[in-house]
Amino acid sequence: MALSLNHMIPVSVKNGYDINCEGKPLSEVLALVPPTHVALLPERIPYIKPRLLVKTGGRVKTGTPLVEDKRNPDIQFMSPGSGIIESIDFGPRRVIKKIVVKCDNEESRERFDSHSEQDIQNIPAKRLVRAIMKGGLWALMRQLPFRDIADPEHVPPAIFVRLENSEPFHPEPDMYLDGRADLFQYGMNVLHRLADRVFVYAGSHSHADSKTFQENVTHCVKGKYPADDPGVFLYHIKKGSDENQSWYINGQDVLLVAALLKNGTYPVERMVTVAGSMASRGLHLKTRMGVPVSHLVPGSSETDKSRYIAGGLLHGYAVDPDSYLGFYETSITVIPKGNEKEFFGFARPGINKPSYSKTFLSVFNNRPLIMDSNMHGEERACINCGTCTTVCPVEILPQFTIKAILADELEDALAHGVLDCVECGLCSYVCPSKIEICDILKTFRQNYYKETCESHTIII
Ligand code: SF4
Numbered sequence: 001m002a003l004s005l006n007h008m009i010p011v012s013v014k015n016g017y018d019i020n021c022e023g024k025p026l027s028e029v030l031a032l033v034p035p036t037h038v039a040l041l042p043e044r045i046p047y048i049k050p051r052l053l054v055k056t057g058g059r060v061k062t063g064t065p066l067v068e069d070k071r072n073p074d075i076q077f078m079s080p081g082s083g084i085i086e087s088i089d090f091g092p093r094r095v096i097k098k099i100v101v102k103c104d105n106e107e108s109r110e111r112f113d114s115h116s117e118q119d120i121q122n123i124p125a126k127r128l129v130r131a132i133m134k135g136g137l138w139a140l141m142r143q144l145p146f147r148d149i150a151d152p153e154h155v156p157p158a159i160f161v162r163l164e165n166s167e168p169f170h171p172e173p174d175m176y177l178d179g180r181a182d183l184f185q186y187g188m189n190v191l192h193r194l195a196d197r198v199f200v201y202a203g204s205h206s207h208a209d210s211k212t213f214q215e216n217v218t219h220c221v222k223g224k225y226p227a228d229d230p231g232v233f234l235y236h237i238k239k240g241s242d243e244n245q246s247w248y249i250n251g252q253d254v255l256l257v258a259a260l261l262k263n264g265t266y267p268v269e270r271m272v273t274v275a276g277s278m279a280s281r282g283l284h285l286k287t288r289m290g291v292p293v294s295h296l297v298p299g300s301s302e303t304d305k306s307r308y309i310a311g312g313l314l315h316g317y318a319v320d321p322d323s324y325l326g327f328y329e330t331s332i333t334v335i336p337k338g339n340e341k342e343f344f345g346f347a348r349p350g351i352n353k354p355s356y357s358k359t360f361l362s363v364f365n366n367r368p369l370i371m372d373s374n375m376h377g378e379e380r381a382c383i384n385c386g387t388c389t390t391v392c393p394v395e396i397l398p399q400f401t402i403k404a405i406l407a408d409e410l411e412d413a414l415a416h417g418v419l420d421c422v423e424c425g426l427c428s429y430v431c432p433s434k435i436e437i438c439d440i441l442k443t444f445r446q447n448y449y450k451e452t453c454e455s456h457t458i459i460i
């Protein structure tokens with residue numbers, strides 16, 4: 001049954017682009033057997049300074065703290081399994097890359113306070129915040145515009161709940177909410193205690209026959225990727241700059257917070273998609289946090305011709321098959337590496353070539369196309385074609401913004417709206433000059449965050 005749209009506020013996003021990539025996951029759920037190892041990847045958690053709390057050979061339960069943020073030790077990241085710490089890998093400058101746990105056959109769990117529905121309504125909001133922090137899930141609450149971890153000392157202007165993600169490919173709400181409407185409602189009750197305004201939004205394609213789900217959705221977002229990004233949503237609904245620091249949380253993560261508070265144990269259940277043209281079969285998989293990539297994609301190896309991307313085709317990052325799923329990630333997309341040279345590629349009609357440009361015959365091909373990770377050319381000078389502007393969902397002028405950044409003109413870059421950028425990657429994807437626009441904007445935003453937010457002098 002389709003969502004009832006009557007009670008929802010429509011939000012239309014004009015710019016964007018749907019990447020028609022082959023390998024969409026089927027609406028079918030496969031439950032995986034438990035993995036033998038799980039891991040936490042602190043280097044993949046942005047905006048924290050991790051301090052290690054465990055040693056190799058130590059014993060942990062599911063929910064035992066593995067690292068804490070040095071700037072706020074109450075923000076902790078827990079073990080996604082019980083067993084022995086088998087290894088701790090460090091990168092350059094002692095960056096903690098991964099903490100691997102060899103799992104016990106019998107899982108043992110740390111205990112936290114559990115809360116009835118009535119407790120949720122009656123205890124002070126601050127105590128709820130403390131309970132989520134103590135249970136290691138506060139980092140699921142992110143704060144715009146930088147998407148760092150929400151400041152637990154503040155009451156946000158609003159909390160957005162993002163149910164779906166149109167970037168190829170992420171779990172669909174119908175799949176992860178199936179049979180869990182009550183838990184989702186419990187989580188929504190928690191969020192309503194943390195902020196006066198809680199907005200739940202979904203795309204117009206969404207289907208969910210849960211009454212609770214339908215009753216909670218406040219906005220229906222229409223538009224192409226990345227219309228359902230929380231930063232894009234904020235950009236299109238905000239009435240003033242005081243809303244710029246709204247918080248957001250993903251729908252699946254609402255279930256985790258709810259399970260933690262309700263059951264008093266660290267929840268590790270995750271719905272993960274494995275999709276893309278090189279995945280033998282795109283599926284929704286019921287598994288757990290920190291699962292090995294090789295467990296999700298059996299038979300994967302570093303020598304094969306596939307690239308494994310954790311966290312979505314444009315937002316995500318490449319992982320090796322011997323790596324693990326990060327704290328935030330719920331998808332692995334498998335595409336061809338595509339590093340073979342294409343002779344006379346410019347002279348080919350390109351009927352199967354994914355491209356925003358209308359110079360290839362693929363413009364007449366509506367079928368999903370095989371994406372690869374090849375740049376198909378090298379970076380050249382900007383030709384002022386304006387293509388990046390036509391796709392930008394927050395209507396900034398990317399080509400002028402990067403010029404201001406490269407010329408070190410901070411005020412100009414801010415005036416162009418660089419803080420509204422949602423790092424969707426579309427401008428880089430469509431740029432005929434192969435300029436890594438999104439990377440330039442992302443680096444600027446990270447440096448700006450370090451210089452302003454960390455020293456509490458931010459101007460947003
Ligand atoms: S500037 Fe580029 S990365 Fe940023 S929102 Fe616009 S299209 Fe996306």
Ligand code: SF4
Pocket residue numbers: 381382383384385386387388389398399430431432433434435437
């Ligand atoms: S798409 Fe690339 S070449 Fe065209 S204006 Fe933007 S940065 Fe310049």
